Amino acid sequence: MLKTFLIGLKDLRLAFRDRAALLLMLLAPFLLTIGMGFVTGRFSGGTSGISDIPVILVNQDNAQLGNALVDLFNAPELADLMEPTASSDLETARQLIDNDETAAVVFIPKGFTESIIPKDGQTLSDEIISIEIYTNPTRPTSAGIVQTIVEEFLSRVESGSIGGQVTMAQLITSGRVAPQDIPAVGEAMSERLSSSTTEPVTAIKLKQNEVGGEAIQFDVLAYLAPGMALMFLMYTVSYGGRTIIAERIQGTLPRLLISPTSAAQILGGKIFGIYLTGVAQLGILIFATTMMFQLKWGNTLGVIVLVLAAVFGATGWGMLITALARTAGQVASVGSAIMLIFGILGGSFVSLENLHPLMQNLSKITPNAWGLDGFTTLALGGGLADISTPVSALLLMGAVLFIAAVLLFNRQGIAQR
Amino acid sequence: MPNILEVKELVKKYGDFTAVKGVSFNIEEGEIFSLLGPNGAGKTTAISMLSTLYTPTSGDATIGGHSVTKDPMSVRNIIGVVPQDLALYEDLTARENLIFWGQMYNLNGKSLNTRVDEVLAQIGLTDKAKNRVKTFSGGMKRRVNIGVGLLHKPKLLFMDEPTVGIDPQSRRAILDTVKDLNKQGMTVLYTTHYMEEAEELSNRVGIIDHGRMIALGTQKELTQQVGQSETLILHLEEGANPEALAKSFNGIKGVDNADASDHAVTIICPEAEDVLAAVVSKANEQGVKIRSIDIREPNLEAVFLHLTGRALRD
Numbered sequence: 001m002l003k004t005f006l007i008g009l010k011d012l013r014l015a016f017r018d019r020a021a022l023l024l025m026l027l028a029p030f031l032l033t034i035g036m037g038f039v040t041g042r043f044s045g046g047t048s049g050i051s052d053i054p055v056i057l058v059n060q061d062n063a064q065l066g067n068a069l070v071d072l073f074n075a076p077e078l079a080d081l082m083e084p085t086a087s088s089d090l091e092t093a094r095q096l097i098d099n100d101e102t103a104a105v106v107f108i109p110k111g112f113t114e115s116i117i118p119k120d121g122q123t124l125s126d127e128i129i130s131i132e133i134y135t136n137p138t139r140p141t142s143a144g145i146v147q148t149i150v151e152e153f154l155s156r157v158e159s160g161s162i163g164g165q166v167t168m169a170q171l172i173t174s175g176r177v178a179p180q181d182i183p184a185v186g187e188a189m190s191e192r193l194s195s196s197t198t199e200p201v202t203a204i205k206l207k208q209n210e211v212g213g214e215a216i217q218f219d220v221l222a223y224l225a226p227g228m229a230l231m232f233l234m235y236t237v238s239y240g241g242r243t244i245i246a247e248r249i250q251g252t253l254p255r256l257l258i259s260p261t262s263a264a265q266i267l268g269g270k271i272f273g274i275y276l277t278g279v280a281q282l283g284i285l286i287f288a289t290t291m292m293f294q295l296k297w298g299n300t301l302g303v304i305v306l307v308l309a310a311v312f313g314a315t316g317w318g319m320l321i322t323a324l325a326r327t328a329g330q331v332a333s334v335g336s337a338i339m340l341i342f343g344i345l346g347g348s349f350v351s352l353e354n355l356h357p358l359m360q361n362l363s364k365i366t367p368n369a370w371g372l373d374g375f376t377t378l379a380l381g382g383g384l385a386d387i388s389t390p391v392s393a394l395l396l397m398g399a400v401l402f403i404a405a406v407l408l409f410n411r412q413g414i415a416q417r
Numbered sequence: 418m419p420n421i422l423e424v425k426e427l428v429k430k431y432g433d434f435t436a437v438k439g440v441s442f443n444i445e446e447g448e449i450f451s452l453l454g455p456n457g458a459g460k461t462t463a464i465s466m467l468s469t470l471y472t473p474t475s476g477d478a479t480i481g482g483h484s485v486t487k488d489p490m491s492v493r494n495i496i497g498v499v500p501q502d503l504a505l506y507e508d509l510t511a512r513e514n515l516i517f518w519g520q521m522y523n524l525n526g527k528s529l530n531t532r533v534d535e536v537l538a539q540i541g542l543t544d545k546a547k548n549r550v551k552t553f554s555g556g557m558k559r560r561v562n563i564g565v566g567l568l569h570k571p572k573l574l575f576m577d578e579p580t581v582g583i584d585p586q587s588r589r590a591i592l593d594t595v596k597d598l599n600k601q602g603m604t605v606l607y608t609t610h611y612m613e614e615a616e617e618l619s620n621r622v623g624i625i626d627h628g629r630m631i632a633l634g635t636q637k638e639l640t641q642q643v644g645q646s647e648t649l650i651l652h653l654e655e656g657a658n659p660e661a662l663a664k665s666f667n668g669i670k671g672v673d674n675a676d677a678s679d680h681a682v683t684i685i686c687p688e689a690e691d692v693l694a695a696v697v698s699k700a701n702e703q704g705v706k707i708r709s710i711d712i713r714e715p716n717l718e719a720v721f722l723h724l725t726g727r728a729l730r731d
Contacts, residue, residue, distance in 0.1 A: 006520050010506070017508040144474075251504030259470045259521040260493040 003261050007269025008276050011125045011243060015236075015277045024235050025281045029228040030288060036224045037293075053142040054102040056093040059086065063113030069106070069131070069153050081145070094134055102364040103142035105134040106150060116157060141223070141351055141376055192306035221295050222379030223351075223372070228287045230310060230368040236281050237318025238335020240274030245328040267409060269403075274318055278311035284285040298378030301385055306394075313394035314369035316401025317342075323408035342366040368414075370394050420469070421573050421604050426476035429462050429628075436462040438628040439476065444573070444606060444621075449599050451615035452608040453717060454728075456623035460608040463503055463625070464577050467606070468498045480573055494523075497561050497571030501578045501608075507551035511542050511561050515568060516549060522569035532568055540564040540594070547730040556587025563594065573604045580614065592617060611718045624721055631724050640715040643723040647672060648713040649684040651696065654706040662705055669695045679726045680708075684721055 016019055045232060057073055059066045074082040085102075086382035087093045093105040108131050115129040133150055135143035140153040247270075256266050286303065289295040297303045321338065345359060346368020352360050363369035374390035422444040429437040438460045439512035443509065444450045452460050465471040467478055469489035475687070477484055483491040492711050515533040519525075526533055537543045540560040545553070559579060567576060580588040595618055597603055602623060609615055615622050624632040624639070632639050652685055653659055659677035666684055671692040674685040686692050698716040700707055722728055 003521060010517050011510075013513075014506060029466070212600060251500055251502045252506060253468050255498070255504040256521060258470050258493055258498050259518070260490055260523060261521050264489075295700075302630050328460075382552075 003265045004268040004272055007256075007266060008272030011240065011270065011273025012276045012280065015239070015241070015273075016280075021236075021239050025232060025239070025277075026284055028235075029232040029285055031367040032219065033225045033228045033289065036228070037215070037221055041245070044122030051080050053104075053145060054083050054085070055146050056085050056087045056096060056102050056104060056105045057312060058088065058090050058093050058107045060088070060090075060110040060249040061108040061112040062110075065157060066108040067112040069108060069150070072149065072153055072342055073078075073106070080151070081330050082149075097134055097136045100136065100139075103136050104146040105148065107132040107134065140214060143378060144373075145380060148377075148382065152381065173193040197329060208342060221289065221293055222282070222297065225285065225289045225293075225295055226297075226375035227346075227348035227372055229282055229344075230314075230346065230371045231339060233278050233282060233311065233314045233371075234317065234339040234342050234368070235335065236278050237274055237314045238321055238331055238339065240270070240277055241318040241325075241330045241335065243273070244270050245325065245331055246324050249328065271319060275311055275315050278314060281306060282307045296379060297375065298381065299383050302374075302382065302384045304373065304377045305384060306387055307389055308372035308377065309394040309398075310367055310374070312398035313370065313401075314398075316398035316405070317367065319400045319405035321409075323405040331351040342368045345369065364393070365397075367394055367397060370397070418447055420444065421481050422469065422478065422606065422681055424476075424478040427463065427466055427468055427473050427478060429459075430472060430474040436628050436717045437473075438532075438627070439467070440628070441476075442623050442630060444604060445598070446604055446626065447602060448570075448620045449595065449605045449607060449618050451619035451622045452606065452625055453612065453615040453622050453721070454499060454608075455610050455695060456482045456730045458610075458625045459628040460610075460625055461577055462628075464498075464606070465573050468496060468575055469493055485695065488533050492569050493570075495572045497566035497569065499566040499574065499576045503558050505550050505558065505561055505565070508549060510547050510549050511537065511553070511564075512546040513578065514561060515564060519568045524569060536564045536567055538570060541590070544696065554587075556583045556590070559583055559587060560594075563591065567598070568725050571603070573606065574598065576605060576607045578608055578610070580609070580611070589693045606714045610623055612721070620627040624717070624724065626721070626725050632720060636717065639666055639717060639721065643685070643715055643719050644687070645720055646685050646687055646723070647689040648711075648716065648722075649686060649692065649713040650688040650702070651682045651684070651700065652709045652711070653680050653700075654708050655683070657705045662700060662703060665699055665703065667694060669699065672696075674722060674726065676726070677727050678724055681690045683718070683722060685722055707724055 015025070055073065057070050059070050061067075070086070072078070084344070087105075089242060090107050091107070093102070093107075096102045097105060109129050112129045112131060131154065133143075133147055135147065240310075247256075252268070257263065265373040286307070290297060317338065317356075318335070321329055321334050325334060345355075345363045346352075346366040346407055347363065348354075348368055352363055352369065352372075355363070370393045374387040377386050377390070403411055420443040424440060424442050425439055425442045428435065433448050440459070440463055442450075452463065454460050464473065466473045467480070467485060469485050469492050473486060477486050479485070480492045481495045485492050498587070501637070506517070509517065512533060515536055516529065519529045519533060534543070537546050538564060542557060542560060545557065545588070550558060553561070563576070563579060566576070580591050583591075592614060595605055595607065603616075607618055608672070619636065621633070622639060623630050632642065651662075653662070657680065659680065659682050661679035663675040663682045666672050666682065669692055671688065672684055672686050676683045677722075684692065684696065697707065718728065
């Protein structure tokens with residue numbers, strides 16, 4: 001284990017002493033991020049590259065909470081980001097998704113408000129009627145933003161409702177309220193609750209408190225920076241894989257194999273070195289963009305977990321390429337090609353929403369797409385739980401690719417002896 | 418002295434090609450044993466099997482009582498290897514290289530630092546310890562390459578052609594280092610295609626050709642195989658045809674064998690003086706100008722020529 005760690009540290013040190021590698025690992029993604037930031041207007045006054053997201057609101061609730069959500073989508077704070085349209089017919093609205101004319105449909109069913117705030121004389125039903133969001137699979141980022149807004153709204157409603165129920169229980173237990181007076185007291189509380197949620201500005205303000213005083217906004221750099229970082233992460237992992245073949249050729253790998261170090265320790269060390277370098281690369285890029293562009297990457301723990309998972313998935317690809325290649329040149333050329341293909345497929349250059357559905361499905365094999373999905377979610381205010389799907393996908397991807405690579409290495413021998 | 422290395426019928430095949438064909442020999446503790454043979458003879462393949470890098474196709478060897486096939490990890494703990502090609506991290510300093518390789522040989526902490534200082538002094542690079550290896554000359558890199566092999570004080574040191582491609586001064590330094598290590602009690606298996614190095618260093622020599630051990634013994638024992646033959650070497654001017662000249666010498670009375678190499682013809686004969694006049698005359702007949710003539714007592718070159726009909730450099 002110690003030797004694995006030492007080999008990994010040695011590789012990290014060597015990677016950061018290779019000026020050409022540093023240019024591609026750090027400088028290139030940084031400069032491309034800046035360049036694309038200028039192209040998209042991030043550095044010239046524009047606040048977001050994603051704007052005017054078309055969303056259809058089907059409000060059959062027509063009560064306090066449903067109306068509050070509609071008002072929220074129409075709030076001035078979201079005017080640049082959202083382009084909401086009202087509709088009364090769910091099927092017609094869903095047809096617009098099929099026609100790729102909208103990013104999402106938010107359906108607020110009849111009785112939604114009543115399922116949370118009972119009317120006079122009624123009691124709460126066991127089941128809360130849910131808001132339904134129909135998303136356009138070809139516009140995952142825009143649909144994700146719509147979903148995030150609805151989730152934030154519901155989160156506020158839910159916390160207010162739960163708070164009310166707890167208070168009621170406490171009043172009954174303490175004897176301050178008689179059971180027969182519950183409906184009247186409940187109605188009064190509901191009115192208070194609804195009065196605090198029917199103001200869209202209040203809802204947004206509540207959100208501001210959670211994310212540090214800023215309204216729900218999507219910084220285009222929060223898409224471009226991870227996009228570029230993930231694309232050049234593929235360079236880093238193929239560079240790391242190349243060092244296995246380079247060490248084989250320059251004789252240091254055979255020398256390691258005749259030291260009292262097992263092949264598993266050596267291969268583990270090489271993988272660990274690639275992993276460490278990838279983590280360091282993303283860490284530096286995240287730190288640099290945070291410090292220089294005040295870019296909000298989102299939940300810190302989520303970012304750390306996602307970085308670790310994304311590098312794991314990418315390292316799996318690097319190892320597989322290395323296991324299949326015969327020469328360092330092959331790793332370099334295949335690695336560069338995969339870096340670009342994954343960059344395009346994974347949404348580093350063009351939003352996945354603009355790709356053909358087949359390509360969108362293909363993008364699932366890239367760590368870029370999953371990583372970008374996770375980073376976008378975090379930048380939109382998501383937490384650790386919200387990135388469980390991309391994190392799981394990246395870990396699964398890495399595990400499968402590692403197993404394939406190790407089997408190949410075992411078959412041909414790490415030193416091809 | 419007991420044997421530290423016992424090699425039994427070692428074979429290595431690559432498909433249809435057999436690189437090592439049933440090689441057997443022993444090395445006693447405290448010896449310098451040279452494996453002498455031309456390029457492609459199988460020296461490096463043999464060393465690679467003995468150092469556990471390659472698995473033998475058949476046969477086995479024990480080092481310090483441990484089988485290279487059954488217990489390679491124990492073998493690795495007691496051997497040191499100086500590979501033919503430099504095996505260093507050029508972007509690390511000399512000291513960083515030695516520290517890393519020392520760690521791979523289970524050295525750590527203060528003992529590692531102390532040992533690295535000792536080795537740096539031994540290879541004469543204490544003042545260059547903080548320089549990256551890529552800034553070193555070929556000879557200095559060779560010294561670091563040797564230093565790595567010495568870090569864990571191995572009982573048996575394999576040195577695979579450590580003087581290839583370096584200047585005479587560095588070569589001299591390396592040969593002196595080998596002698597010093599041996600004086601300190603280290604057993605050395607030294608492979609070379611330079612006869613002079615084998616003659617200077619070795620207690621015993623194994624001559625290997627086309628994967629077979631064709632002769633084995635002390636230098637005296639080996640030269641006795643060619644009797645009292647002497648070697649006459651004619652160094653020719655540029656443009657001469659040594660092959661044609663060597664062919665014509667084979668008809669001269671008293672010449673056992675004549676072999677051509679780059680701008681030279683090597684003649685094996687019982688008495689060099691007896692054939693010298695005839696040889697020079699034959700060269701003149703063919704219009705070949707002789708630059709210089711060497712007469713040598715029986716040596717390993719003669720042994721190799723005697724056994725294979727070819728010069729070591731062929």
